[in-house]
Amino acid sequence: MVVPKKLNFIWLMAAFLAAIYYFFGIKFFVAGLVGVCGFVMVIYDVKIGLFGAAFLYPFLPDAAGLIMLLSMGFFVLIRSILFKEKIEVMDITLPIGLFGFVAIFATITSIEPMGSLRDLALNAAGLSFVFAMTNTIKKKSELNAFISVFLVSALLVGLIGIYQRFTGVEMRPEWLDVENNTDIAVRVYSVFQNPNILAEYLVMLIPLAVGVTWHTKSMRKKIVFTGATGLLLVCILLTLSRGGWVGIAFAALTFIILVDLRLLILAIPVGLGGLMFLPDQMLNRIISIGSTVDSSNSYRIKIWEITMNLIRDHKVGGVGFGYIPFKKTFETYIRTMPIYHAHNTYLEVAAEIGIAGLFIFMLFMLSTLKYAYINLVKSEDKYYKYIGAGLCASIVGIMAHGLVEHFLYIPRIIFTFWIIIGIIFTAIKVQKNEKIEIQN
Template identity: 30%
Template sequence: MEQMKQVLDGSLLWRAITAMCLWFGRQWQNSGVIQWFLHPAGWGKAASENSVFFKLWSLVRRALCRLYELLRLDKLFAGSVFTQTWVWCAIPVVLAPALCKFRPSLMVMGLALIGYASLLLNLVRDRKRELAWAPINRYIILYAAVYLAGTLFSVNLRGSLQPGLLSVVFILFSVVLYNAITGRKQLDTLVALMVLVAALVSFYGILQYLFGWGYQSAAWVDSDMFSSISFRVPSTLDNPNMLGQYLILAIPLGGAKLLSAKSWGSRAYYFCCCGVMCVCMILTFSRGAWLGLLFAGAVFVVLLNPRFILLAPFALVALYFVLPDTVISRFTSIGNLGDNSTSYRVYIWMGVLAMLKDYWLCGIGPGDAAFNMVYPAYSYNAIVAPHSHNLFLQILCDAGVVALAVFLLLLFVYFRMMCVSLSREKDWTSRLLQIAFTAGVCGFLVQAMTDYSFYNYRVMFLFWAYLALGAASARRSQLPKGRLLV
């Protein structure tokens, strides 16, 4: 590695390109737009306390504290395991991708509600404890409120009620999880457990491929165009595209843990975890997920060191010679309308856009029942679909243009928060986690353009938990080392 660095440093072309990139970098960093982006005005706890949500919460909390005192519950919950909020919030986050039987989404919701109850108990027991502030929290709450309104005004209230309420519970869990993390060790341990479970889920997926376990749908691959692909790995997520979405979130965390490992044993362990996850990602044969992971990797590398972007062309060429022909042909078919899955999506998007001309303001409500009640009247070529195969279009369908606007604003605030933290961060481990959580969301959103990422509610849950952990990583340096249990 050192020899390669010396060779590159001795190259006039390399030095010229590096100097040019550094000049552009300085101009970019000193521009007015970037300075405005990295120095947001009005971000602070005081601004949050002036919101309607905070004032309503204060009234409810005072009433609950008074009730707690009147019932004299102090002795009942003194030293109780139910006060360990981090534990009850970590359990659903760690187990969500592994649960695959007996209505797993409802099981995850039940575990999440225990986390809600534990945080509420701690806030009622201790009047001095305050909700932790994060720039994205108010937008998360606002998005949940708009989504709930979209559910209540659904064209099929009965069909939308369960998916709508489930979505709202999962969205708001991100605020609960953010408040549950009170120490640096809690955040690091939770990320390590997430990487371990992702590696186990991926290993099970590889075993599925080797032994042909699990359900396969004829709709998952065009057998005429890709006759060499006989099996796509779904693992515990029931669908290879959903598994790919999940791995886009997990692999950058594995990369961050690998680069921050302090011993050779830890490096070997996390290298194996990343390798297993990457192999499983290939076996999903999900082109959108591959594209999302490549984008996430590019963001990770550029945020780690912008000069690495110069090596991107060489890396792509190397991939061409390393990857099997099946993978290359599958990837290069992106955008080919001769592929049934591609044309299928295009026809769905055309039908959904026609539908949204009439329902753009409030949407039609979440869930398959509402979608199938309205969409067939607008479908092209009699294409049947349970959703729009695009996250942003589906948010419009579920709750209208206001929900999409709030969601995009939430993402803007999230990326701004992460970039502000990165520009000031000095701690190497904290910086790596911030890069990973930023890159993972970027890759997830790329994949979301080709599929409805929240169709699997466990993937939706993990996305919102991911945002909370990203926000927690932004303040990791300010967190005390602390203990796992408090």
């Protein structure tokens, strides 16, 4: 008698749980049971895992987020074996493939290979999530639901940040030039432990929220979405992250250019007028953006100068993928600055994977913008047009923020970046499938 594959799977899981109970006791059995139930649910529908991961990762330990995102690609592969589902690879993923190849090569040749594995694993988890998204989300309604879950999670992050403004949080000395900012007592960071990291997250999420709000036709929903987006904007203001403010300004300009240039006529006076209502501490932070007197600015300039020297000495292949080989090498140039990254994404990438690697990274970023613009922003479907404009603005915003921060360093920001990339590629694929269905 031939035993069905599903029955074999059930017996395997039962044996697994029985072994856990026998050897480890009831606590591990319950944990195993929860894990098996989650496994079965995601095998049944990978979208459950995608939605759950997109909602939960900001609030979970980095290791848990890594496992969740990395496992999504494997679930797709398992389903393809069990249910004979077809796996598709998009032609526009070539730039990602090139970047992935360079990352692997730079890990193998790294001065600290085990340290490079950390960042390789984080980015592999992001790529796994992109792969799962493009092979699982097939309808506009599913894409919209995923984006909604993603933004609800962001709203919770933002609300926690706003709450911190009233309760107060620890202010670390390195976050602020105390001598020139004596009136600042709080910089919120929500669940990210650092206000600049929270700003990086919001720079990528706010433009997407604006795109969703812009498309919404229902006045009731538009009011709710506008209010939620406004809360996210309040939160990024409360981070007092000047790099974040620059990033969101570039994102706003990009969105306006892509949607309707005439909005500039309104945006410029509204933006300038809004400065009049900002508290003095925020105005002082804006004024200090280009100040060489500000200690955090001079600190970054010093890091950039040393990083440039490092790049000149390792311009071909870099020192190795990830922050650990960079940090180890940087400290051979100066031992009094125990930094973790270059506070500039482009210098950091060049230092890690070389000048050619930086070129491939920029090719990946710019080609992603090109694909999003051609396939989404230029679409006749207003949903894709406005969502595409928001996604393009997210990429431009984080690239601008990358001039003063390295946005591929913190795990949860790496995950956010790849989820945004996943939404872009998934939206392109969903729209193309819709066109094929209409033609047939």
